[in-house]
Amino acid sequence: MIFLYRFEVLPLTYSSASQSKMPDQPRQFCVLFDLDGTLYDSPEYSERLEQEIARFVSDRISVNLEQTKAVLQERRRELGTLTKTLESLGIDREDFFESMAARIEPTDYIRSNPSLRSIIETLKKRGFKVALVSNSGRPLVEKILKALGLEQSLFDAVITSSEVRPKPSPEPFLEALRRTNCEKVDAVYVGDRDEAELRPAKMLGIRTILLDRKGASQSRWADSVVSDLTQIPDSATRVLAH
């Protein structure tokens, strides 16, 4: 069934010429997954993370917790991202990522999810490369993957904010494409935030799928919207066939 699907659907996309690959090079299709809010969804974890961010920043800038929360809120609104906020406060990114991973135990909040493995394996059987593109630092990404019951080797590339600037920077998307040997036109990004994640992917020419578990969001940047990750293999195949 899977092979029939693969041979019937993917060759359709081979008919349109790839921009920069030589004609004798087969096209490589790939799916780039966001991690937080996409491969798992845990409001309790997000809340704990926010608390620890405030505690960590409070320690580093020697300002009490309540004032720190107010500063963080204001700067995030002004600057748009947590990364820029931390930079504006003179906080080292690596110090921040390591400290967050030491303070939080994702297994307290995030359960193993066997359907993720089967979704990734289905994509691979259909010829996709699969990458993870996370705004968390590597130490925390490693812990979260472990909590989800996924080994890193399941992914063809794991890009974290320890190596590149986080989304909405184009850097993590481009690094994922480089590592999977995939052209922008042959890639689809799957994420849960329209502006912060899908917009920068779309601006680069990468196709996009919004995961909207509640089915309530308006999307400006999605080629397709799904409410459940199990829809991703079919949705990615469809989106890339157009």
Ligand SMILES: [Mg+2]
């Ligand atoms: Mg996300």
